[in-house]
Structure formats: C-alpha cells, structure tokens
Amino acid sequence: MTPLLSSEHRLTPEQQAVVDQPWDARVLVTAGAGAGKTYTLVRRLDVLVEREELEAGEILVLSFSRAAVRELTERIERHAVAAQRIRVQTFDGWASALLHRAYPDVDWGTYSFDGRIEAATEALDKGAVEGGEYVPAHVMIDEVQDLIGVRREMVEALLDRFQENSGFTVVGDSAQSVYGFQVSDPDQRAEETDRFLEWVRATFGEDLVEIHLGDNFRARSDTARMALPHGSELQHLPRDRTAARGEAERIHGDLRALLLSTPNFGSLDDPFVLAALRDSPDSTAILTRDNGQALSLSGTLATAGVPHTLQRSARERSAPVWIAELLASTGTTALTRERFEDLLVGLPVPVGSAPEALWRSVRKVARGRGRGTLDVVALHRALAEGGLPDELTAAQPSSLVVSTMHRAKGLEFDRVLIVEPRVLKEPAPVRKKKYDYDPSAEARLLYVAMTRARDDLYVLDAPPSWLVRKDKRVDRWYLGGRSTWARNGIELIGADVSHEQPPGTEGLRQNAEELRRHLMADVHAGVEAELVLLHGIPVAADQSPPYAVVVGGRRIAVVSERFRTDLHRLLRRTSHSEVDRWPPLITGLRVECVESVAGSPAATEAAGLGTHGAWVAPRLCGLGRFHWYTDGPEVNTG
Numbered sequence: 181m182t183p184l185l186s187s188e189h190r191l192t193p194e195q196q197a198v199v200d201q202p203w204d205a206r207v208l209v210t211a212g213a214g215a216g217k218t219y220t221l222v223r224r225l226d227v228l229v230e231r232e233e234l235e236a237g238e239i240l241v242l243s244f245s246r247a248a249v250r251e252l253t254e255r256i257e258r259h260a261v262a263a264q265r266i267r268v269q270t271f272d273g274w275a276s277a278l279l280h281r282a283y284p285d286v287d288w289g290t291y292s293f294d295g296r297i298e299a300a301t302e303a304l305d306k307g308a309v310e311g312g313e314y315v316p317a318h319v320m321i322d323e324v325q326d327l328i329g330v331r332r333e334m335v336e337a338l339l340d341r342f343q344e345n346s347g348f349t350v351v352g353d354s355a356q357s358v359y360g361f362q363v364s365d366p367d368q369r370a371e372e373t374d375r376f377l378e379w380v381r382a383t384f385g386e387d388l389v390e391i392h393l394g395d396n397f398r399a400r401s402d403t404a405r406m407a408l409p410h411g412s413e414l415q416h417l418p419r420d421r422t423a424a425r426g427e428a429e430r431i432h433g434d435l436r437a438l439l440l441s442t443p444n445f446g447s448l449d450d451p452f453v454l455a456a457l458r459d460s461p462d463s464t465a466i467l468t469r470d471n472g473q474a475l476s477l478s479g480t481l482a483t484a485g486v487p488h489t490l491q492r493s494a495r496e497r498s499a500p501v502w503i504a505e506l507l508a509s510t511g512t513t514a515l516t517r518e519r520f521e522d523l524l525v526g527l528p529v530p531v532g533s534a535p536e537a538l539w540r541s542v543r544k545v546a547r548g549r550g551r552g553t554l555d556v557v558a559l560h561r562a563l564a565e566g567g568l569p570d571e572l573t574a575a576q577p578s579s580l581v582v583s584t585m586h587r588a589k590g591l592e593f594d595r596v597l598i599v600e601p602r603v604l605k606e607p608a609p610v611r612k613k614k615y616d617y618d619p620s621a622e623a624r625l626l627y628v629a630m631t632r633a634r635d636d637l638y639v640l641d642a643p644p645s646w647l648v649r650k651d652k653r654v655d656r657w658y659l660g661g662r663s664t665w666a667r668n669g670i671e672l673i674g675a676d677v678s679h680e681q682p683p684g685t686e687g688l689r690q691n692a693e694e695l696r697r698h699l700m701a702d703v704h705a706g707v708e709a710e711l712v713l714l715h716g717i718p719v720a721a722d723q724s725p726p727y728a729v730v731v732g733g734r735r736i737a738v739v740s741e742r743f744r745t746d747l748h749r750l751l752r753r754t755s756h757s758e759v760d761r762w763p764p765l766i767t768g769l770r771v772e773c774v775e776s777v778a779g780s781p782a783a784t785e786a787a788g789l790g791t792h793g794a795w796v797a798p799r800l801c802g803l804g805r806f807h808w809y810t811d812g813p814e815v816n817t818g
C-alpha cells in the first residue's frame with residue numbers, strides 16, 4: 181500500500197511534545213479553537229503505531245459526533261501513515277459494540293441511547309470486558325469538554341478500570357462545550373461544565389502530563405480570527421453562578437457585536453446571494469441557532485435549486501446502497517477478499533473510496549471464521565442493528581452545508597455564514613420565570629460558530645421562521661400559523677419511510693425489482709419529493725392513513741408507522757379529540773439519499789428480490805408543507 185503523506189505541517193514544540201509522549205503516558209491537552217488539536221491527535225496516532233509499536237486494534241479512538249468521526253477518519257486517511265487501520269468510534273457506537281460482545285443474547289436494540297451507555301458503564305465496572313480486544317493499550321478522546329452525564333461516567337469507568345495497562349490522550353477546550361441534545365436543564369449543564377477535566381486532574385494527579393496548545397492555525401484572515409481572544413475568557417468564567425452568567429452575557433454581547441461588524445451576506449431571498457452560494461468553489465457552512473432555522477433555509481435553497489446538505493443529527497445514520505447490493509449479489513455466507521473486490525466492481529460505491537478501505541470497514545463488524553474472509557450473515561446483522569462502522573454511515577460531505585451551530589463543532593470550512601444571533605435578554609421579572617436560556621452555553625455556542633472559518637465570516641439575515649416551531653410531543657419541527665392549533669407542515673426525519681418491506685410491495689403494487697433499479701439509477705440526493713395520501717382510512721386509531729412517497733411523478737415508497745403516528749399526534753388538538761381531516765398532499769421535501777435497509781429473507785422473497793433480506797429505500801428530509809385542498813393536477817399520484 182502506498183502511504184498517503186500529503187500536506188504535513190511542521191509541528192509546534194507543544195504539539196511535538198504531545199506527539200512524543202510514550203504510549204502509557206496519561207496526557208491531557210487543552211487548547212483554544214483551531215489550535216491543531218485534532219491534527220496533533222492524528223500525528224500522535226502515527227507515532228503510537230510506528231514508534232511505540234502498538235497494534236491498530238490496541239488503540240481506541242472515541243469521538244463525539246458522527247460528523248467528528250468522519251472528519252477524524254478522513255484526516256487519518258489524509259495525513260497518517262501507519263495509523264490507517266485505526267478505527268474511530270462514537271461513544272454510543274463503542275458502547276453498543278461492547279455490549280454485543282459482553283452479552284450477545286440481550287436485545288440491545290430495545291434500549292435507549294443512554295440506557296446502552298449506562299449498561300456499558302456497568303459492564304466495565306463489573307469487569308465484564310476484562311481481557312481480550314476490549315482492553316485498549318491507549319485511549320484517545322477528542323472534544324472531552326462535551327463529555328457529560330452518562331457518557332462522562334462511562335469514560336471515567338473506562339480510564340479508571342484499565343489505568344494499570346493503558347495510557348490515554350484526551351483533548352479538549354472548555355470554551356467549546358456545547359452539549360446540544362444531551363442536557364436541557366441549565367442547572368445540570370452548569371454543574372457538568374469542566375467536570376471531566378477536573379476528574380482527570382484529580383484522579384491522575386502527578387502522573388498526568390498536561391500540555392496547552394496556544395496557536396491558531398485555522399484562521400487565515402483577521403475576520404476568521406476575531407472571536408479567538410474570547411476563548412480564554414470562556415475557559416475561565418467565574419465559579420460563582422451569578423457572576424458567571426453576567427460575564428457570559430457580556431461575552432455573548434461582545435461576540436455578537438464582532439459578528440455584526442463583519443460584512444452582511446444578505447438574505448436568501450436575494451437571487452444574487454443564491455447565485456453566490458451556488459457558484460462558489462469554496463466549502464461553505466450556513467450555521468443556525470436551531471434546526472427550525474436550518475430547515476427553513478434549506479427549504480429556500482432547495483426551492484432555488486442550490487445544491488446543499490442539511491447536517492443531520494449525530495444520531496442519525498444511514499447505510500450506503502452498496503451494502504444491500506453486495507448482499508443481493510452473493511448467495512454465499514462468506515466472501516474472500518478477492519471475491520469481495522470482484523463484486524464491488526459492479527456496485528455503486530462512493531466516488532473515490534478504495535476497495536481496501538471498504539474491505540477493512542466491513543470486516544470490522546463481519547470478520548469471517550476463515551482467514552481473510554467476510555461473514556455475510558454478520559454483515560446483514562450489522563446492517564439490521566445499525567451497527568455498521570461510522571465511516572460507512574456518515575453522510576457524504578458537500579460543498580455547501582446547512583447546519584445548526586451545535587452540529588458544526590469540530591468542523592472547519594473556508595467560509596462561514598452565521599444567522600444573525602438574537603440579543604440575550606433576561607426574562608421579565610413579572611413573569612417570575614427562570615432564565616429560558618443559559619448565557620454561558622449561548623456564548624460558547626457562538627464562539628464555536630465563529631471559530632469554524634478558515635477565511636471568511638459573514639452574517640446572514642435570519643429567515644422569517646416565526647411560523648416554524650417545535651412540537652414537544654413528537655419532538656419535531658412543524659409549520660404553524662396564527663392560531664395555536666394551526667398545523668401547516670411537518671419536519672421529516674430519517675425514520676419516516678417504511679422499512680417493513682421492500683418499496684413497491686406495501687400498498688403500491690409495483691414490481692419491486694423494477695422499482696429497485698429505478699431507485700438506484702434515477703433517484704438522486706437532493707431531488708424533490710412529496711407525500712400523497714393513499715386513501716382516507718387510518719391504519720390504526722392512533723395513526724394517520726398511509727401516504728406514498730412520490731418522486732418525479734412516481735410512487736417509490738410508503739411512509740412508516742412512526743410517521744403516521746407522529747402526524748396523528750401533531751394534528752390532534754387534545755388527547756381526546758379526533759383528527760377529521762388529513763392533508764391529501766405534503767410538499768417541500770427532498771430525498772436525502774437512497775440507503776440500504778435490512779429486513780427478513782421472507783420479505784425479499786415475497787417481493788421477488790431473492791432471499792438475502794436487504795433492499796434499498798429512499799430517505800427523506802426537509803420541512804413538509806400541508807396542502808389541504810388539491811385539485812387534479814396538483815396531486816401527482818404517479
């Protein structure tokens with residue numbers, strides 16, 4: 181294999197000191213944004229494998245989000261020589277894999293994300309994974325400032341349990357703690373800030389090597405650098421809660437004023453602005469405060485035909501189509517590497533992916549019994565359980581990304597457009613309400629957003645999103661109206677297309693094989709999609725009637741039970757009332773991708789697809805708009 185060794189930077193003495201620590205050292209690296217933390221980690225991985233002679237399998241790299249996993253994996257591929265075989269995992273992915281190994285008979289799929297993390301912590305504490313491959317020689321963790329709650333406890337259990345035989349390198353910046361979905365209670369959040377860093381310092385005391393990286397390499401312009409001085413202020417907020425809030429409000433105000441002093445990019449209603457985004461060769465991110473704004477802006481871009489991706493939640497994964505196609509193309513239960521590569525030739529693998537890297541990825545979850553073979557049954561199981569390696573399931577990058585600030589952490593772009601942040605205001609005392617926001621969290625979030633750019637930072641006009649609201653009962657965004665009850669649209673999520681049976685079979689009466697070919701050849705990411713009511717009869721008392729997914733005038737799938745249930749809840753005014761009308765048409769959606777789905781062999785057999793139990797299905801995204809009245813041509817029934 182020819183090692184990739186492109187664009188190596190000369191390390192600073194501090195970066196070099198991190199890289200050069202022996203494998204069993206306990207290293208804590210702190211730094212501001214863009215100080216090269218992730219880059220240093222990748223170089224350290226190289227040294228751990230090459231000079232310290234650790235096997236790739238002895239190194240455990242844990243990262244926070246799938247976006248970060250992808251970024252780290254890509255950087256390893258670009259920069260690391262020896263470390264190419266190292267696997268980067270999310271905390272949730274690692275916990276699930278550990279549980280499947282330790283207790284293979286338990287159905288872990290029925291546990292919540294946090295439930296699995298808690299069970300993994302218990303397994304570690306009980307010594308259920310002592311010995312064998314789950315004892316790493318070195319644990320490496322990026323972005324430890326975000327480790328809180330059950331995940332923090334799991335990592336503490338891990339480092340504590342294996343401290344005799346393992347070293348670690350943990351890296352973080354407390355100015356960038358943004359917990360997103362993890363903690364909604366501001367009090368708990370304040371308690372968690374810096375807790376892991378304090379635990380590491382207290383537990384490892386004098387054995388801990390603490391190194392601070394002080395430079396910034398990301399920002400190549402003054403604008404891109406403007407927020408950096410506030411990093412150390414955020415790292416050293418006063419201990420006293422009230423004082424910390426006051427100080428954070430001030431920092432947020434200062435950051436906001438700095439951002440507003442940058443050029444205004446304008447509004448996405450402006451055709452020139454849209455053209456500037458469409459034609460740009462640079463990587464660009466549009467960062468929003470919440471997903472409602474992201475959905476609105478993504479909808480505007482889609483209507484104007486500007487290609488982009490909507491950054492999905494760290495928890496949403498989707499398996500590439502070539503996995504189902506691979507399963508369909510072989511009748512055997514084990515594949516040799518040679519046979520695998522032969523089959524790959526005819527499969528739609530992502531552009532630029534090396535067969536060797538794909539082989540390594542699938543073998544991580546489906547290593548065959550024979551030497552150098554792939555276990556096809558285990559691959560099917562991994563697909564069914566959502567257990568494919570993160571590098572296979574991360575979304576394909578695109579040059580224009582619309583993302584919440586939370587989901588952008590750890591990423592970098594040439595150009596960053598930030599939706600104008602609101603002014604933080606204390607709640608009126610008459611309402612006797614607690615703060616409905618956490619000033620420290622808001623300030624850190626804005627700091628994270630403003631430090632993502634290499635070159636340019638702009639403000640973007642906020643979209644008119646007062647109609648876009650969140651429904652807590654279904655945990656989705658929706659399009660509201662003037663009255664509290666008005667419901668004019670619904671956010672689509674990854675789980676909204678039925679995976680019960682192959683497309684074509686459920687209520688569509690189409691030839692499944694012919695539809696499969698159509699999905700593979702003609703349905704592309706980004707194309708418009710709509711939902712069409714199939715009939716008016718609800719499937720169950722707590723569900724809407726079924727809808728067909730229509731793309732390009734053709735019905736290509738049906739919605740899932742989850743969608744039908746959520747739509748029912750969204751449209752029901754109270755828990756006792758009935759829904760008497762269903763929108764015949766829902767427009768404004770897009771195909772996010774076509775993905776692989778695993779099901780039963782009986783389902784594929786009944787559909788005439790073979791007995792391999794896997795197929796491809798579209799995945800939708802966007803904020804759907806209800807049409808309550810349709811006349812002939814508006815409803816496209818395919």
Ligand SMILES: Nc1ncnc2c1ncn2[C@@H]1O[C@H](COP(=O)(O)OP(=O)(O)OP(=O)(O)O)[C@@H](O)[C@H]1O
Nearest residue numbers: 189190191192213214215216217218219397398590
């Ligand atoms: N010694 C160096 N010389 C020049 N460029 C460097 C050096 N170290 C890192 N870089 C580059 O600086 C940029 C920022 O690095 P990196 O993303 O690793 O920072 P980070 O500290 O992880 O950032 P953040 O915490 O803000 O996400 C990258 O493009 C990286 O290639």
